Amino acid sequence: MSLELLIDIFLGAASYWWLILIATTLGIIIGAIPGFGAQNTIIMLLPFTLAVQVDMALTFMVALYVASHMGSGIPAILLNIPGTGGAAATTIDGYPMAKKGMAQQALVLTFVASTLGGFFTAFIAIFAIGYLARIAFFLHSVEMVVIMLFGITLIAVIAAKDPLKGLISGIIGLLIGAIGADHIYSAPRATFGFLELYEGMPIIPALIGLFAISEALVMLEKRSMLTAEGRERMLRAGWRETLEGIQMALKRWTHILWTSLIGLVVGAVPGAGASIGSFVAYQQSRLYSKTPEAYGTGHPEGVLAPEAANNGVASGSLIPLLVLAVPGGTTAAVMLVVLSYHGVPLGPRLFVEDPGLAYGVFATMVLSYLIMMVTILPMSKYLSRVTLVGTTILAPIIIGFTLVGAFSPRAYIFDMGVALTFGVLGYLMRKTGYHVVAMLIGIILGPLLEANFMRALRLSGGDSMVFFSSTIGNVLWLMLLASILLPLYSSWRRNRA
């Protein structure tokens, strides 16, 4: 690509700065409300995107999409409620930071990781889109099984302090994830006659119940969600905390870059998604950390890794849509509808006939992150004040909002019941020391693992050696083995010393 074309593309995208500002603001808000994802919003706004010019529609959708990824981390930190599955891993360290009165720093970490990670991966995508699109040609069902297992090993990490309870939570999560039609014959399993469970346990209502409602119930037992020391710290907080957060993030810039690359690679595989990217990035971040024991207690790197990866996925997931005309996720599928409506020729033809539009997607991303960096960073000071609100006010608002969020994706009253049921389950789990994150990992990754596992077996005619039949797959197996054994070896050495 020539420099002239690149400048043209950026100037073209920049002419829509006002639209990017509106779309990113909307995206952050809808991303922060569990259940109101980018997909639903774009569907609701179809009359707008279909009526305007295609470059305007695309700019709006892309800016909204990336902003929703960033927004989902806000409630994960402030209230222990991830806006989407992609931000679930952020709760592990983000919320403990908030409880300690460091919500402002944690939010800044999220914003910097998201913008820097997203900015970096979008830029890489501009120059390497052809190569990145090839990732989908090498990561098939077998390889995806191993990648899912990276995420699932997080259950063991989370369970480190209480292995039995952690594993029980994870296994129950995997079993819940197995509810619904089986991935080959579509035969319903454990649906108890509920048609609404035929497609599997709905993730958003389960996530809302396990995190939001159970957290609200726990909150009600105290007057404040903060520790006494944390409350004092929050009351004193000013702009200094924002600067401290920026400093904490920038000190770990390499960490942001390599974890965002994990997201980019995972995102480029059609159907993989932000949940896998962020869980795998968190797991890898902890694996290579010099202080793995700090993870889960409010460690900055535990916030940076999933958030950078989450936004890396956003860059990656649009690659299959543009290069192969195959949407990588649900939001991209809605974008496909809009682009088809406008007669945009997706696939290789797009890069020949309208390279400005193709690369313009990533230029819009880069600009969206730049604009968000300016608009959202100062907000962390004010957003973090949510943690000072009394629980008697906060808890009912959380329950009300999130129940609507549970209803929103499918518009089934049943899903509100699912959220309430998981809310009670989550509350009981928290009170008895079980791990809701471990259960959520099972619920989210379990069905994906099973689908890829069954598919690989069917492709091979039932030969289980298929899992060791590809070079890339075997390398991934070795990496997985190393990621399990290395911490054990380190711990053994530490104990010996």
Next chain:
Amino acid sequence: MDRKTPNKSTTRLTRRGLIKATTLGGAGALFAPALVGRALAQDDFPSRTMQILIPTGEGGGVDRSARAFNAGWGEILGTGFEYGYFPGAAGQVGYETFIGRREPDAYNLLYGAIGPEMIMYATQNPSYTFPDDYVYFGGVNADDVVIWVAEDSPFQTLEDLIEEGQSRRVNFSGSRLPHPASIAVFLLAEETGADFNVIPYGGGNPARSAALTGEVDACCTHMGSSLSVADQVRFLTVFQDENRVPGLTNDALPVNEIMGTDFPELGGLRAFAIHTAAIEQYPDRVALLKETMLENFESGRYDADTLDQGLTPEFNVFVDQEACTRSAMEMVELANRFEHLLRDG
């Protein structure tokens, strides 16, 4: 597992039900003018908004197709359309909701794809019965089954693929196993003795991706959704008597022309359905719906609205109630015939 007894679906297609479905339709058409006159004089139908239940997601092909047709139809009827989306369980959630919770008053209609949804009916044991509880009274859009390979595939023709399947297992990606596209592959395998294996990917997009990225040898799917990747693939055949869009599909020939077979046409005819009770209680309303539906189809407006929705007008067809019922029953029969391949165990 809750298995249905063999041919239960066939027995549910009762002779009484079939006669009712076709004769009600025939009678409706025969007496339409008189009934319409009465309807306009006595009933003033439609006096409020029509309710369309879509058993798939908002913004999908079925939704857009319904909106394309209803833009003109609403003007002729002098009313608007309101949409409700009930995706899930391969359409079963939508159908159960329609039959169980929607008033049979001819204001409530369902718009769905006959092919995949009748296979769902045959394989998933729903609580309703076709055609005793509902009938399709008019099809307006078709999406045919096709088989294609990636552009760089070594298989140039359908015969190449079959020949390969006679020496090794050939994998096809599909969206779901209980689907007309899977039946198309099973028919081919049965006819040629080829070892064809359908891998369900849980949706059209992942299925296309698997074939494009080389995880499988070929893709069996709907034509309409495959046109977005047309410049990266080679269409080998279409399961229809005629290829509706030869120019967009490298002139792929119909399967029966290539093979000299007599395979049924396979695809997803999109049609409006209504409660059978509504046909019995409000024949005048149904007659008016049918008459205006045909009027809209013939006006040429529908093709223009289809283009506006970014869809392909070549797939617009008009299929009356009898033909819809016949198509639905053929699909149930095929699903029963291949039940051992479509269902576990």
